Each structure stands twice: as structure tokens, then as C-alpha cells.
Amino acid sequence: MAKQNNITQSKLPITGRIVMFFIRHIQQGMSSIGELWRNPVSSIMTMAVLGVSLSLPAALQVLVKNAETITQSWNSAAEISLFINEGRSEQSIQSLISRIKVFREVESVDYISREQALDEFQRLSGFGEALSYLDENPLPAVVTVTPSLKFSSPTGARELLVKLEREPEVSFGRLDIEWLERLQALVRLLEKTVLAIAALLVLAVVLVIGNTIRLAIMNRRTEIEIMKLVGATEAFIQRPFLYTGIWYGVIGGMLAWLIINALVWYLDGALAELMGLYGSQLSLESLTLTELGQLVLLASFLGWLGSYLSVRQHLRKIEPS
């Protein structure tokens, strides 16, 4: 029985097979780099296609990330203006302020008295002269409330507004939040678009690698037949192709990273100029090292997937005859 079994099994001892398994992986991984090196033109073309395909979703990711940082800084600037009922004494207003200050939803409270409001209006509006004809100060006192970070989202701020309006001294409150909601909806739309485009481009990467590997398999048809004749397993034959796919992915991912960095560097100057005109200081953030790692990891997985699908489909069909 032992004799019968050994005809369909490897003759090497199990330990030797395990060691050689790893050595062969390294060898085949390295030799598939060599294989790419031997056809530099077509390899570089494929890698460039992958780099460009991957750089687009990565660039959109950078865009979303920066949009998020910007809208976040606008988020926290959300302010609630409370207009105080006419005829309230300075004392009752102060007591209102001290009550509001201890709300856990509130970050800070500012008070603009009717006189301050009038001063400010006269200074800024240019109607200073006209105002002096009025008998009395038409402006109400205003208390501005900045919500704490947790309640600065549109819904949180709205809840806080309702709560503040219940105070007897408050005539009404205003929360200029519509534009914020619109902006956030816009960012969400942008994110979804990015996701859809990224999915398409990821599919393109898989197809490009799959097709490249298919051509490689066709080119080495005789070699594959001979290997099958002398007893190579499917796993052995497909391994170099899978490694080739992974290398394509890794190098394509790194190219995409370079493209992104160049893009950010190119746009940053123009953005700084624009922001300078608005008196703001903002600079574009590129991909972090972690994100580079994720990009390369994802790309190598896509490379593996593309070549795996191709190998599954085409390697089986090649049989010695």
C-alpha cells in the first residue's frame, strides 16, 4: 500500500518540503521581478497605466480629506445669536448669561449690549448720521452662543437653539445653518461620487492586470506545457504569474503616490494664493505614510486578484497534447 501511495505524492520529506516551499516563494517572487525587467517597455507601460488609474481615486481621496478639514473648521464657527426681549434689565440679561454658560452644550457666550450694537452699527454701516435722528436705540441686545464641539453639528446646534429659545429673556434666536447643511450635503455627494469613480477605476486596474497576465500566459504557452509534462503542479506554475501581478500593483501604487504628491505640490501654490486673498491660511494635505501603505497594499491586492482571475481562467486550458 505504501508503495502505491508514493506514486502520487512528493518524495521529499515533509520538513524539506516546508523549507523549500518558502525558498521557492522567494525565488519565484524575485524571478518575476526579473521577468518584468526583461520586458521593460511593456512592463513600464502597464505600470504607468496602473499608476494613472490608481492616482485618480487617490487624488479624489485627498480632495475629500481636505474638504473635510475645511468644513470642520467652519463647523465649529457655527454661532447662535439670541435676540433679547425689549425692556429687559441689564441684571436679568447677566443672569441669563450666567445660566447659559453652565450648559454643557455651550462653549462660550458673548454679550453685545444695545449700546455696543449701536456703536458697531454706526461704525460699520455708514448710516451713523441717519441713526442720530432716531429718538431711541432701535437695536436689541444680542447674546451670541458658541456651541461646544459636540453640538456644533447642524442637528446639535438646532437642538441647542430650541432649548435656548425657551429662556424667557430671549425674544428669538437665529442659527445660520442652512448653508452649513448644504455644504455638508455637497461633501457627502462628493464622497459618494469619489467612491463610485474609485470603484470603477479599481475594476479597471483588475482588468488591466488580468489582461497583461493573460498575454504573459499566452507567451509562455510552450513552457507551461513542458512544466506540466514534467510534473509541475498548478500552484507551482501559477505562482510566478501571481507574483508578477502583485509587483505590478506595488509599483503602480507607488507611481500613483508620486503622481499625487506632484499634483498637490502643483496645486498648493495656487491654493495658497487664493486663500491669501481671503486672508486665510490653508495648505493642502497630501497622503500620509500610513495612507501610502494602504494604497500600496490595496494596489498589490488588486494586482494579485487580477492575475488570480486570469490564471484561473487561462492556465487550466493549457494542457500538453
Add this chain to the structure above:
Amino acid sequence: MIQFEQVSKVYPGGQKALMDVNFHLRKGEMAFLTGHSGAGKSTLLKLITVIERASAGRVAINGHDIASVSAKHVPYLRRNIGMIFQNHHLLMEKTVFDNIALPLVIEGFSHSEIKKRVAGALDMVGLYGKERHQPIMLSGGEQQRVGIARAIVNKPPILLADEPTGNLDPKLSMDILRLFETFNDAGTSVLIATHDLGLIARMKYRTFTLKQGRMIGGEQ
């Protein structure tokens, strides 16, 4: 070592390649398989190496029914059979060393072991020192020897040769056959398919003859 019992092979198109073939190549035996082109020699060899599977009957190698060998295990089965082809099936862009080393690399031998065994195999076929050559730089006879070295490098118990002398002149053919005899002396079972009847006549080995898919005058 190789046993056929009532084996028939019908190709999908309906072409009957083998009909009720019985034969037995004993362990350590050397024999010829002969017949005209199209008589079924190639089909018979393909059944042994599981390139094709029998339509009916039983093919056994070393007592092991190969109908029960799954596709996954076919590679391991093939490692027991050294195969030599008329057109030698060498990898032309690889060196002689890489060609001969292929079965050993597949089986997972260490590099030093591979070097040793390839040198030994080259020595046996009389091509010592030609490791770095490309097959294209060698003559037809030398290329055939590279093919033989690849077939025997992992010391398989069975050696199959399909028209190994087809492209060679009589003297070179005789050299090749002497080479097979040395492997046979070392205990390898050898089956040589050939239509070179002149060659067979000069040797003392059993001859299986196929005619239109049937085994005739099998045992001498």
C-alpha cells in the same frame, strides 16, 4: 510496472485510437512499442502519462490504477515517469542547466543538490561541461541528449520515449539506444515507441506492435 487490461480509447470525434489493448511492461524491463503512424503509439503513451484518459479498461502503473488518480495528483504521478520526445520539447531561451534542472526545481530540491544531480545527468549523456550553453547552440543529437538528461535527472522508475531517434542518423540512434540500456541496467523500466524497425531488429528486447489500435504479435 505498466499494465494495460482491455484498454480502449475513443476520441471525442469518434475516432477509435486503441481497441482492447493488453500488455504488461515488467519492472526493470526494456521494450519497444512499434507500429505505423496512426496505429495508436502516441495515444498509448498519453494514457500512461495521463495526458489522455482511457475510455474503457484499466491502466495501472506500479500496481496503481490511474483512473483513481485525481487531476490534482497527476503532477506527482508524472514525476515518476521520465518522458523523451522526438522534438525534445526543450525551453529554447533557457540554458541547458535550467532545462535539466526543471524537474528538480519543481520537486523542490535544494540548489546544491540540483547542481550535483544536473552535473551527474549531463555526465551520463556525455554532455559534461555544457551547462551554460543554450539548446540552440547544440546539434540535434545533443539536444536530444539534453531531453534525455532532463527525463532521468530525478531518477524516475519509468522512462518513456516517443520516437527518440526520429531525427537522428543510424549511428547517433544507436548511441541513444545504448544510453537507454545503461539506464535499464540501473533498474529503470524503459518503453521506447519507434517505427524504426531496423533499429529494433538489432536488439534483443520484447516488441509490442500496434496495428490500427490493436495489439498484434505482442510478445516475442
